[in-house]
Amino acid sequence: MSRRRSYVRKRYWNKPEMGWWERAYLFEVVRGLRITGGVFLANLWKWMTGRKGALTAYYPEEIRADYAAHNRGKHILTQRPDGRPQCIACNMCATVCPAQCIEIDAAFDPDDAAHPKYPSRFEIDYSRCVFCGFCVEACPEDAIRMLKETPALPGFDRGRMWLTQDELLNWQPRQDVAKPYPVAGRNPPGDAP
């Protein structure tokens, strides 16, 4: 049977120890003022000589260069070699979208036997998009992607925050290099005739 030990107050190893210099307070205040004042003057000199004296980026005007390569930013639609959207208007992305912000109108094109269904309207409401990237994962055709650049989101009007099909296709046109297409009547290699 163990005897109860009397309570001993725990001594903390990081008990603050200040010398008389710190406790006099005013000297340390002067040291602090020198640091902040120095930063102030240095930055002020930068501004006055026409440079930027701040780490802040001007948000909508200035696009930061240091986004991660995998950043889920602005959406694009990939193109076929002839410049038409690779999208087949299957509505998978619009179905999976948790914010329900993708709107697709499908249309029929009898001239393109391989891909008769195409989107006549493909728009994303950026006032509702949550940038989850589900649309990219759901797409069976690799037709929608997200680039690392962020879209110009701020605006004064919700109606103007829609990303149009034209901008989706042509802002930074990309083609799906992993999926070759028949060019001028020739089948791609490995594809049985």
Next chain:
Amino acid sequence: MSPDLAVSLVYIAYAFAVLLTFGAVLTWVERKQAAIMSDRIGANRAYLRIPFTQVKLVWWGLFHGMADGLKLLLKEDFKPDAYDRLAYALGPWLAFAPVMLVFAVIPFGGTLDPGLLFPSLADWFGGRTYPMQIAPLDAGLLVVFAFAGISIIGAMLAGWSSANKFSLLGALRAGSQLISYELVMGLTVLGLILIFGTVDLVSIVEQQSGTVLGFLPAWGIVYQPFAAILFMVAAIAENKRIPFDLPEAESELISGYFTEYSAMKQGMFMLSEFIEIAIIAALFTTLFLGGYNLPWMTDAGFVLPGGQLFAMSHGWVVVIQLLTFLTKVLLLCSFQILVRWTLPRFRWDQLLTFAWRFLLPLAVANLVVTAVAVWAFT
């Protein structure tokens, strides 16, 4: 209209213009300086558009203060349910008016001779001269402390009348803090009164126009460097700004004694605080930095240490004196903002200990040493 009245009206208009401009501009200076100190950009989006054009004047965000003022004026004036009507309405005014009144006794320039400036009116003025001070009172410095004392009542009334525990706590803190630091402030200034032998601020500034040891300007800070530091510390505490902002500590008391105020009533507390920055700077300039005096400058022009004289006309002397005073005040305002954005807040017991156990003994010691020195040398 008598010439005295005309000159007084011009002085009063100048004082109002200067103080309100300082109050408005300091909100911008505070934001911008804080931003630059911490590697940020600061307010830069508000603009004025020139009508019928697309020219937008941004001017480094100078118009943010305007937008804020407009917002405060247009907001709903919300009042709490249980409050003391009279005291609640009086609070902001009692905090605001004394601050403005203090400037009445501060000399913001040398002696004005309007007959020299406007020769066509020389007969009307009859050769009279006026010190550039709204109220030429012999008891100048005492009046300053009297008005500073009234502003305590404003804070306490506001806190008590709004029937809110946070407000009441803020008012209690404001009362004890202001009384403690008022004492320190008075004791630091006593040494200066001993040296200059007067409490008349015009006379105090005039005595600072010469030189000591042949080259140093005879400013109060040269005679009383220690008192200058103590005065500055006590004055910042009087203004209830960080590191002494316990009466309105956001993290503890929401906004302290003006928690229940909204719209322009709250705006008046804010404005009075910003004007008080300028007032403190003006007081410090007057007492310790020679007021409107530049080193080696007299009413006739510059006198270099060698005895060489650069003569200037009366108009130029007046303009230079006004500008000197404003520049000193602006630099000191900037210094106060630097302090505010550098130091963390005191704990409440530390605040009172600092006043009573540290500043007060030092102020008394300074006073005793000064008294002995004055007694020995005169």
